[in-house]
Amino acid sequence: MNLSDLKIIGISVETTNANGKSAVDIGNLWGKFFSEDVLSKIPNRASDDIFVIYTDYESNYTGKYTTIIGSRVTSLEEIPNGFVGRTFENQEFKKYIAKGKMPDAVVETWQEIWQNDTTLKRTYRYDIEIYGEKSQNGDLSEVLVLLGVEKN
Numbered sequence: 100m101n102l103s104d105l106k107i108i109g110i111s112v113e114t115t116n117a118n119g120k121s122a123v124d125i126g127n128l129w130g131k132f133f134s135e136d137v138l139s140k141i142p143n144r145a146s147d148d149i150f151v152i153y154t155d156y157e158s159n160y161t162g163k164y165t166t167i168i169g170s171r172v173t174s175l176e177e178i179p180n181g182f183v184g185r186t187f188e189n190q191e192f193k194k195y196i197a198k199g200k201m202p203d204a205v206v207e208t209w210q211e212i213w214q215n216d217t218t219l220k221r222t223y224r225y226d227i228e229i230y231g232e233k234s235q236n237g238d239l240s241e242v243l244v245l246l247g248v249e250k251n
Contacts, residue, residue, distance in 0.1 A: 102245075103189040104186060105186065105187040106173070108141045108142070108143075108172050108182055109168050109170065109182060110181070111166060112124045112125065112165070113164070113166075115162065116160055116161060138170060141169060142179070143173045144170045144171070146171060147170075148229055148230060148231045149234075150170060150228070150230075151166065152185070152225055154225035154226075169182070187225050190247050190248075191251075192227075192245040193245075194246075195212070196244070197242040197244055198239075199240065200237065200240065201234065201240045205228060205244070219248060220248050220249040221246060221248055222247040228242055230242055231243065
């Protein structure tokens with residue numbers, strides 16, 4: 100998957116993993132995303148895949164960061180009111196596939212990542228989750244998690 104010059108439009112929240120705050124904040128963001136049918140309001144969508152971007156890291160996974168839920172787009176010329184539009188330059192990724200019941204499988208994948216944080220050489224520029232066709236298959240769901248890492 101070529102992610103060079105990745106353009107995203109979506110809705111965002113600043114949060115932290117401390118004291119379970121991210122579970123509440125990101126859960127609320129997902130709630131808003133679906134209840135307000137955000138995907139249908141995003142212009143110039145490249146696909147119907149849902150992209151979740153974690154970016155603007157204050158430090159590492161223990162500090163503040165921004166979560167954006169939205170879609171990859173072909174242009175940032177038209178950003179609806181209340182939405183954010185960002186471009187992300189290409190970087191190296193370590194690929195994970197969260198398999199199983201959602202959102203539990205994604206949570207377990209991130210817990211594995213955090214446990215191995217010191218050995219992964221993360222860039223903390225941005226990380227991505229991609230919810231494609233296989234993301235809504237009950238216990239057989241799959242979500243692609245791309246972790247930004249330093250070049251080898």
